[in-house]
Amino acid sequence: MTAPHPETWLKVTPAGLFCEPGGFFIDPTRAVDRAVISHGHSDHARPGHAHVLATAETLAIMSARMGEGRAGVSQQALRFGETLDVNGVRLWLRPAGHVLGSAQVCLEWRGARVVVSGDYKRRPDPTAAGFEPEPCDVFVTEATFALPVFRHPPPEAEIARLLRSVALFPERTHVVGCYSLGKCQRLAAMLRQAGWEAPIHLHGAHVALCRTYEALGIPLGPLRTATVAKKEDLKGAIVLAPPSAIADRWARRLAEPVVCNASGWMRVRQRAKQGGVELPLVISDHADWDELLATAEEVQAPEVWVTHGREDALIHALGQRGIRGRALHLVGRGEEDEGEAPGEAAA
Template sequence: MEPILIPTEKGIYCPMGDFYIDPLRPVDRAVITHGHADHARTGHGHVLATPETLGIMEARYGKKHATHVQPLELGGKLDHFGVAISMHPAGHILGSAQVAVEAQGQKIVAAGDFKRALDPTCPPFEPVACDIFITEATFALPVFRHPNPDEEVKKALGRLALTPEATLMIGCYSLGKAQRMTMLLRKNGYDGPIWLHGSMVKLMNLYERFGISFGDTRPLTREENPGDGDIILCPPSAMHDRWSRRFEPLIRAMASGWMTVRARAKQKQVNVAMVVSDHADWPELLQTLDEVAAGEVWITHGREDALVRACNMRGQLARPLRMVGYDDHGDVES
């Protein structure tokens, strides 16, 4: 039996329903898993996504990012030309969804990006039994075993406690990671102001409109500066530019799954390397494959070959999709 989804140069395509999942270029019909820019692009005719993802796309690209949009809640299901499409929590960021596609007795789940760690800014990942599971492979090497994020945050807060006259600057991606870091800081006892780089304000406000409360967050302006012992969140690219120098003395920290790699941490010239990731690590990828119990696994964007080999050693059919255009997330989004 031929799969009801096929990989193409434009993205994962469903011929029966004539739609793409996370297409790499403008198409007539797109189903979007989440709002990160390598998955959610502009210029599509029709876009189906969760209300939160549509909100993110509008905030980033404007109301005319697509000709027509249709929201589908997590847990929702619709029929499109005889193809059942349903959305299931991916646990990656606000609104992130696994897209389940079912027709002709076959079910395929495209997970998009996902994580298994609990995150109060989005519903937890939901394993969905299927015939074919399409998984990311960002951290698909045995070396990647993410530590407890609370302990990583405590490292940075501990460093700040030892240098109370300094300001803690945390480099993190503006969508997903900044919001999660804010909640982790609150959970671990920091109740002071969290100052936001200008690029983060719109998305933080969007999360709050969807019911996520962050406490005292403030946009950084020319008129206001953080006090001693305060915390700044900014994109990694801003941590060493002229903008950041006005806040010295600084403790610079970076929150990314790539901080596991010492060379990357050293390259970023940070005082505190925080291994906090919004992607599944190696044990979590294998756990997920066990739970969805798919007969076949398709692997995309990341360390595809290592995960293919692990699947084969476990007696599971697997194939790398070799799709060019999805970022493996470098240092920023992961």
């Protein structure tokens, strides 16, 4: 018997991607009865679902961000590689490498296999399990950095640039704009790997999730709250803060701040300049152009569906490689983390 094509049973709806035979949504954009959540960023994890399935780490992150009870009336944790039968749909999770607990949602129904990757990256990250390719018939991918201009340098080299600047300007505070979930903790862990042993100072908005990471077994070393520190104590220090705070009045409390930003968008000099960024750090939690194409080849899928980002460029490049592409135009993606804000141009 011929396996049913995934587009006959995995549908795009106003609430998001819906698995009809399984009766559940994947990363729905509104409250639903049954949701499978790939990771904790707010454009994928929304409050108010009745039943939520995710990794234990994602469930903990959702509860920390939304408050107890808002991250699903009932929650079910699924370990990587553990399989579940949901109304005849075989479901399992594979690491996505994006942030702690982030997962690819793998589905198989009547011989057809789909992998919904969520957001993912291919570079090593001391705070998240590395991406694992899963062969499939349809691969659902993001396309945040799907333009040839986006080729990320080694993140270790960017951390080394930051530490060289700290050594060069010991009287100044280096304040690094970074998102509160994933990027902040990754930067802290990479700084520790690079030998930075001094306390890392945090904007108040970053404290809670760092504590959550530590409670989940991710060591980040000594952390301090920057808002209670004296300006004198912050000379030569590294401060991690939300991107919105680094050019704000908040940064004035720091000692002659060197404004940095850690994002894949820092590849675009105009963005760095517009944001008043003195030291742009190209450190991304998303796959770059080459990695998106390599991943599509690795999973051996004859068809790739693109959820958000630079769909046209990626679909064109995939077509040249004999892979059929389809834009899903899911609403509400890319609203947190490095995702492009609505209406912005990528380059």
